[in-house]
Amino acid sequence: MTGLEPFGARLRRVMDERGPLCVGIDPHASLLAEWGLGDTVDGLERFSRTVVEAVADRVAVLKPQSAFFERFGSRGVAVLETTVREAREAGALVVMDAKRGDIGSTMAAYAEAFLHKDAPLFSDALTVSPYLGYGSLSPAVALARESGAGLFVLALTSNPEGGEVQHAVRADGRTVGATVLGHLALENAGEEPLGSFGAVVGATLGDLSSYDLDMGGPILAPGIGAQGATPADLPAVFGRAVRNVVPNVSRGVLRHGPDAVALRDASERFADEIRAALTSA
Numbered sequence: 001m002t003g004l005e006p007f008g009a010r011l012r013r014v015m016d017e018r019g020p021l022c023v024g025i026d027p028h029a030s031l032l033a034e035w036g037l038g039d040t041v042d043g044l045e046r047f048s049r050t051v052v053e054a055v056a057d058r059v060a061v062l063k064p065q066s067a068f069f070e071r072f073g074s075r076g077v078a079v080l081e082t083t084v085r086e087a088r089e090a091g092a093l094v095v096m097d098a099k100r101g102d103i104g105s106t107m108a109a110y111a112e113a114f115l116h117k118d119a120p121l122f123s124d125a126l127t128v129s130p131y132l133g134y135g136s137l138s139p140a141v142a143l144a145r146e147s148g149a150g151l152f153v154l155a156l157t158s159n160p161e162g163g164e165v166q167h168a169v170r171a172d173g174r175t176v177g178a179t180v181l182g183h184l185a186l187e188n189a190g191e192e193p194l195g196s197f198g199a200v201v202g203a204t205l206g207d208l209s210s211y212d213l214d215m216g217g218p219i220l221a222p223g224i225g226a227q228g229a230t231p232a233d234l235p236a237v238f239g240r241a242v243r244n245v246v247p248n249v250s251r252g253v254l255r256h257g258p259d260a261v262a263l264r265d266a267s268e269r270f271a272d273e274i275r276a277a278l279t280s281a
């Protein structure tokens with residue numbers, strides 16, 4: 001299989017051209033209602049298309065949250081396929097937020113579903129959970145390398161409950177989260193200008209100076225906007241690794257719809273605030 005150029009290289013380029021913002025496509029039932037849309041497949045389709053038309057030609061990354069599409073069954077998944085295709089055609093990279101993770105042999109099938117270049121849901125990268133053991137992700141790592149796709153592996157998540165697993169200290173004295181970051185550093189070794197194997201680290205987490213976040217790959221940083229973090233927090237949370245951060249905003253942008261201009265303006269405001277925060281870092 002001839003793959004695309006590696007995800008990390010493609011991501012670095014689009015981040016340099018457009019800035020690093022990732023807008024999440026999270027069609028919550030409450031947002032569909034606020035937009036005056038039905039909680040229906042038609043509403044889902046109009047919501048997703050509006051977001052793609054408003055911002056896919058200007059942000060680096062769009063991140064559809066699969067659950068909000070799966071909720072509608074096969075017709076919702078069909079909308080997800082169209083959303084991914086149209087976002088990619090407009091020049092954004094698509095991170096499929098499906099947070100898959102399973103025993104290795106099943107993980108191979110999840111990888112085929114999202115990371116095989118001929119799959120209907122092929123995406124530039126996929127969020128995955130390493131909490132069945134990092135090694136269980138090997139089939140996804142292998143297929144991502146072959147396709148020129150990437151992974152974002154949950155390391156230190158934005159939700160307060162995550163700490164009981166991720167900050168837990170192993171027998172060797174390292175935390176579970178640091179162990180995940182260590183695995184990613186090995187995957188990305190020697191990859192220039194940026195590796196394809198990223199971590200998810202919440203922008204809400206405050207001081208992370210005890211973690212080595214500089215692992216050669218991108219860091220997807222959700223939590224800005226609705227979860228309380230701001231672009232100004234990024235330098236303090238991520239330190240030197242801030243140059244590799246892809247900050248995600250979902251509801252903070254989406255609540256400005258359904259007007260496309262208002263959505264675009266909201267996304268530009270976050271992009272400007274992120275640029276200002278990174279410049280001062």
Ligand SMILES: O=C(O)c1cc(=O)[nH]c(=O)n1[C@@H]1O[C@H](COP(=O)(O)O)[C@@H](O)[C@H]1O
Nearest residue numbers: 065127157158159200222226227249250251
């Ligand atoms: O993997 C993710 O994207 C993710 C990881 C995490 O630790 N926290 C987190 O909020 N997310 C996702 O990021 C998005 C955040 O949405 P907002 O809080 O509306 O900006 C949702 O789609 C979450 O599922």
